[in-house]
Amino acid sequence: MSTTRDTQRAKLYRAERSTAAFQRRPFTTMVEVWAYLERIERDRWFRRHFGRWRFRAHDGRGRRRGAANTTGWLTLPRFARHPQYILHEVAHCVAPAGCQHDYRYAAVYLKLVRHFLGAEAHAELRAAFKANRVRYSPPRQLSAETLARLRERCVSMRAAAGPRE
Numbered sequence: 001m002s003t004t005r006d007t008q009r010a011k012l013y014r015a016e017r018s019t020a021a022f023q024r025r026p027f028t029t030m031v032e033v034w035a036y037l038e039r040i041e042r043d044r045w046f047r048r049h050f051g052r053w054r055f056r057a058h059d060g061r062g063r064r065r066g067a068a069n070t071t072g073w074l075t076l077p078r079f080a081r082h083p084q085y086i087l088h089e090v091a092h093c094v095a096p097a098g099c100q101h102d103y104r105y106a107a108v109y110l111k112l113v114r115h116f117l118g119a120e121a122h123a124e125l126r127a128a129f130k131a132n133r134v135r136y137s138p139p140r141q142l143s144a145e146t147l148a149r150l151r152e153r154c155v156s157m158r159a160a161a162g163p164r165e
Helices: 009-017 030-042 044-050 083-094 103-117 119-131 144-161
Strands: 056-058 073-075
Touching: 009 119, 030 044, 030 056, 030 083, 044 103, 073 083, 083 103, 103 119
Parallel strands: 056 073
Antiparallel strands: none
């Protein structure tokens, strides 16, 4: 089984933990969590962007981390029961398959935070992403001319360096 390395996970978690929205008071009961998930499911904006979803949350007893899968199952231990963490797990469900914590996931997560937590939380998370070098937009594509120039430059630098010993 080959798996791709999730190179952005630690950076994203570090950025997340540095935000004030992540420090909010957690929900005290699973009933509050279920109500919040239901609010997300019924939101028109959410349905327009991500389609219809049915999220189901477990209380996460005995788990050290929250988790989510592409079918809408969320596992939320006590510490993970606050809005931003729930949005993090929801983003795992609705982001394109196989993207783990890459730029596509981060973009979806930012959209969810902006809509459900507000522009201030979005700006803070985006600034934390920038400070921690978390990518949330597609990588730039170089033009054919630029690639040709870079190749020529590499060839000339190798020639100037001489043979390797």
